[in-house]
Amino acid sequence: EVQLVESGGGLVQPGRSLRLSCAASGFTFDDYAMHWVRQVPGRGLEWVSGISWNSRSIGYADSVKGRFTISRDNAKSSLYLQMNSLRAEDTALYFCAKGQGGTLAEADYWGQGTLVTVSS
Amino acid sequence: IQMTQSPSTLSASVGDRVTITCRASQSISSWLAWYQQKPGKAPNLLIYTASNLKSGVPSRFSGSGSGTDFTLTISSLQPDDFATYYCQHYSSSPYTFGQGTKLEIK
Numbered sequence: 001e002v003q004l005v006e007s008g009g010g011l012v013q014p015g016r017s018l019r020l021s022c023a024a025s026g027f028t029f030d031d032y033a034m035h036w037v038r039q040v041p042g043r044g045l046e047w048v049s050g051i052s053w054n055s056r057s058i059g060y061a062d063s064v065k066g067r068f069t070i071s072r073d074n075a076k077s078s079l080y081l082q083m084n085s086l087r088a089e090d091t092a093l094y095f096c097a098k099g100q101g102g103t104l105a106e107a108d109y110w111g112q113g114t115l116v117t118v119s120s
Numbered sequence: 121i122q123m124t125q126s127p128s129t130l131s132a133s134v135g136d137r138v139t140i141t142c143r144a145s146q147s148i149s150s151w152l153a154w155y156q157q158k159p160g161k162a163p164n165l166l167i168y169t170a171s172n173l174k175s176g177v178p179s180r181f182s183g184s185g186s187g188t189d190f191t192l193t194i195s196s197l198q199p200d201d202f203a204t205y206y207c208q209h210y211s212s213s214p215y216t217f218g219q220g221t222k223l224e225i226k
Contacts, residue, residue, distance in 0.1 A: 059213025106153035110162035
């Protein structure tokens with residue numbers, strides 16, 4: 001059974017940093033692309049970032065480019081999102097999602113999310 | 121690339137046939153997915169590459185389109201289908217979502 005468990009969320013002040021983690025199990029992690037998608041409660045989905053199976057292809061939303069960095073450790077079956085210079089508008093539930101293939105495309109399994117709140 | 125869904129809200133009854141539209145601001149070939157999300161839950165993939173049904177998804181769901189115009193059709197609404205639906209392109213980064221269509225019980 002595919003499982004994706006996000007962690008690292010919490011309350012953080014504007015301008016500070018936070019690192020999200022996603023622990024994956026139930027599939028061969030290094031065969032698949034991975035994504036981060038966020039959602040303000042009660043609002044729509046926003047794709048944040050994605051990384052291919054071999055980390056050679058990476059993409060970011062314009063709203064986070066230059067502030068967020070996605071990475072993966074295939075040996076640990078883990079996905080990360082380093083978030084710097086956080087803003088109030090980054091407040092959201094952050095989902096980790098598994099790609100259906102090794103390249104950046106659709107996501108077929110999702111975690112339950114970790115909540116990030118940026119506030120002073 | 122901007123993705124625009126219509127309508128934003130759709131009221132329908134069990135047994136109805138419903139169609140949700142997604143329009144891309146430029147051609148995305150067939151690089152489009154549809155997701156279903158229920159309150160308090162993560163999204164579920166329904167359709168990928170515009171018209172391919174994910175394994176395990178009921179056959180009453182179907183997708184069509186290419187280029188800039190796409191549709192998600194539910195042939196006969198079931199009680200479990202009342203949810204919010206999103207399209208997402210993956211033609212080129214950033215892979216934006218549509219704003220969502222909330223399907224409500226009439």
